[in-house]
Amino acid sequence: MIYRNNKLLAAIRQLPCASCGIEGGSQAAHSNLLRHGKGRGLKASDAATFPLCVPCHMEFDQGKALTKAEREQLTMDWLAWTHIQLIENEMIEVKR
Structure with a gap:
């Protein structure tokens, strides 16, 4: 089952x-x-989600400006950045 979390x-x-x-x-x-x-x-x-505005989201999903490798690297970079922001800004509860 794939992880889902509306919060x-x-x-x-x-x-x-x-x-x-x-x-x-x-x-x-x-x-x-x-x-x-x-x-x-x-x-x-x-859990593998990051914030993008509408134009950036469309370009990332459908645009031709990025190679597959560039798209994969951006995904990993943005996921790491997102998780750091969520934790450091206490936007999500981190269980210790």
Whole structure:
């Protein structure tokens, strides 16, 4: 079963766009990598989600400006950045 968490997605939408930095209007963009649970007709785990504004989200998912390797590296970088922001800004509860 793929991990789903509406509270996590709501917190991610509060962060600025991971790509351009614009605040307000971020969407919770799911990873498109198979290792994060992405499949035909399936979204990846909510744990593999990062904030992107609408234009950046569309460009990232459908644009041709990035290679597969660049898209994969950005995904990993943005996931790490997102998790750091959520924890350091105490937007999610971290169990110790």
